[in-house]
Amino acid sequence: xxxxxxxRTGYLRHCQLRARREGxxxxxxxxxxxQMATRFEGEASLAGIADFVTHLDRIMExxxxxxxxxxxxxxxxRVLTIHGAKGLEFDVxxxxxxxxxxxxxxxRLFFDPDHMGFVMKYWHQGKHPRFKEHAPGARSVELAxxxxxxxxxxxxxRARDLLYVSATRPEEAPADVSAEADDHFxxxxxxxxxxxEAAIVVKAEQLQLSVGRAASDGNxxxxxxxxxxxxxxxxxxxxxxxxxxxxxxxxxxxxxGEGGRRGESQVRLSFSQLHQFEVCPARYRFxxxxxxxxxxxxxxxxAARRGEGASELGAAVHRALDAWHTRAGDLLELYQGxxxxxxxxxxxxAHPLARARTLGTEVEFNLRLGDSxxxxxxxxRVCVVDGRATLVDYKTNARLxxxxxxxxxxxxxxxxxxxxxxxxxxxSEQPGLVLFDLRRGEAIDVxxxxxxxxxxxxxxxxxxxxxxxxLGPEHRDRPCFLCSYRPLCPNRR
Numbered sequence: 001x002x003x004x005x006x007x008r009t010g011y012l013r014h015c016q017l018r019a020r021r022e023g024x025x026x027x028x029x030x031x032x033x034x035q036m037a038t039r040f041e042g043e044a045s046l047a048g049i050a051d052f053v054t055h056l057d058r059i060m061e062x063x064x065x066x067x068x069x070x071x072x073x074x075x076x077x078r079v080l081t082i083h084g085a086k087g088l089e090f091d092v093x094x095x096x097x098x099x100x101x102x103x104x105x106x107x108r109l110f111f112d113p114d115h116m117g118f119v120m121k122y123w124h125q126g127k128h129p130r131f132k133e134h135a136p137g138a139r140s141v142e143l144a145x146x147x148x149x150x151x152x153x154x155x156x157x158r159a160r161d162l163l164y165v166s167a168t169r170p171e172e173a174p175a176d177v178s179a180e181a182d183d184h185f186x187x188x189x190x191x192x193x194x195x196x197e198a199a200i201v202v203k204a205e206q207l208q209l210s211v212g213r214a215a216s217d218g219n220x221x222x223x224x225x226x227x228x229x230x231x232x233x234x235x236x237x238x239x240x241x242x243x244x245x246x247x248x249x250x251x252x253x254x255x256x257g258e259g260g261r262r263g264e265s266q267v268r269l270s271f272s273q274l275h276q277f278e279v280c281p282a283r284y285r286f287x288x289x290x291x292x293x294x295x296x297x298x299x300x301x302x303a304a305r306r307g308e309g310a311s312e313l314g315a316a317v318h319r320a321l322d323a324w325h326t327r328a329g330d331l332l333e334l335y336q337g338x339x340x341x342x343x344x345x346x347x348x349x350a351h352p353l354a355r356a357r358t359l360g361t362e363v364e365f366n367l368r369l370g371d372s373x374x375x376x377x378x379x380x381r382v383c384v385v386d387g388r389a390t391l392v393d394y395k396t397n398a399r400l401x402x403x404x405x406x407x408x409x410x411x412x413x414x415x416x417x418x419x420x421x422x423x424x425x426x427x428s429e430q431p432g433l434v435l436f437d438l439r440r441g442e443a444i445d446v447x448x449x450x451x452x453x454x455x456x457x458x459x460x461x462x463x464x465x466x467x468x469x470x471l472g473p474e475h476r477d478r479p480c481f482l483c484s485y486r487p488l489c490p491n492r493r
Contacts, residue, residue: 001049002037006030082155093159098167098185101148145182152184166204174201267461268374271411274460280478281469286485289469314396317341317438318362318380321348321394325358325381344396347441353392353434356383359425365418369454373461379415382425385434389426391415392434400437408435409446413453420450 006012015026040052078090156163167185171177174193179186192199277284286292316337324331331345348354359382367375381392393412397404412433415424422428433446463469471478471491480486480493 390432
């Protein structure tokens with residue numbers, strides 16, 4: 001119902017257009033509302049859309065904003081919306097980017113009394129068919145202007161001692177700014193210029209931004225202007241190496257954290273990170289070392305989207321199997337996910353492996369290799385087959401070609417390496433390894449090779465620790481068209 005409401009009112013389209021202009025925040029906020037609706041539905045299954053709106057009203061009226069703890073550290077920065085700051089006071093307040101209102105902001109929303117209530121003006125590919133009939137009149141526009149002014153007043157009065165107000169302006173100097181209707185920053189600026197005993201006006205430096213090159217690559221796409229960024233990241237890396245390791249915390253994506261970076265004594269890896277490095281060291285460096293954020297799926301090309309539906313299916317199936325092997329019950333009733341998962345679980349129930357005695361599910365291990373490498377992982381299930389401990393890894397892939405089977409076999413051999421060190425249930429003897437293809441209800445036996453698995457991990461960790469992210473002939477088949485970092489990568493194909 002909420003999805004239909006967002007589509008029919010045009011608000012989904014509105015957020016998509018804003019995301020293209022302003023960045024992913026509108027889409028991420030919408031995703032958060034959908035997540036809240038899912039949680040609300042789970043807690044109140046008989047509630048309707050009106051109940052959810054009431055629930056949101058109660059949250060908005062609360063003094064504590066969503067996601068913040070009720071007890072916060074006194075010496076901390078709080079980031080709040082103006083609405084969320086109502087009733088609160090702070091010694092110092094920053095009101096950021098108090099821009100002039102766009103006249104069209106006041107007419108983006110109108111009230112359609114006969115259908116969906118408040119509706120966006122721009123709906124799908126053009127104006128809403130009932131916009132002309134119900135367009136906001138002068139009274140509605142005036143109410144919106146007054147509400148905006150009240151909001152600015154609320155923000156200004158949150159400060160006890162110091163108030164900082166900033167804005168980006170086209171004028172060359174503060175004296176050139178003239179106050180116009182609804183330009184609240186200009187009003188404040190003129191007051192500050194006239195009362196220098198109470199306010200200070202600072203003209204900030206206009207930063208020079210990088211400009212993309214007009215050249216294009218062999219595919220006709222604009223070449224990414226990333227050389228400066230990469231050069232600066234490399235400089236930061238070199239500076240970081242000079243800092244004593246005792247002064248640096250272990251961060252995820254680096255030695256001492258998860259993923260690997262030069263200059264520290266330990267590299268921590270999971271199978272997925274090692275596999276990512278082996279497929280494309282350049283992508284590994286973007287994600288695990290430089291920690292470059294990946295754009296949300298909505299802003300990526302179709303081929304590069306991460307397949308949220310497939311991820312949801314796999315997670316739901318794993319949750320159900322974990323619960324069933326731990327608590328028993330009806331597996332199909334425990335499952336809560338997309339419909340294809342029901343058929344997978346029926347096939348699983350028909351297989352003898354489902355009835356084997358379970359020693360553990362979602363078993364975590366943290367294995368030390370040599371003096372400088374940690375291998376981490378989770379084993380889906382440890383069970384007993386023909387009197388022998390067996391490690392089972394579930395896969396829900398739509399297809400499992402030979403390359404994927406070999407990659408997943410390596411994953412199981414790494415798990416077997418941990419079992420051989422006594423880190424998993426069933427003793428330290430070499431366990432059986434089973435890759436279970438849930439799509440086809442097939443158990444695939446994997447031959448153990450602990451020595452090869454260990455050598456592979458150590459070799460990958462060595463290259464990561466040394467900062468060796470060069471591409472070789474073995475990477476010629478890397479799937480650049482699927483990579484979220486393709487627009488940034490100088491090595492893209």
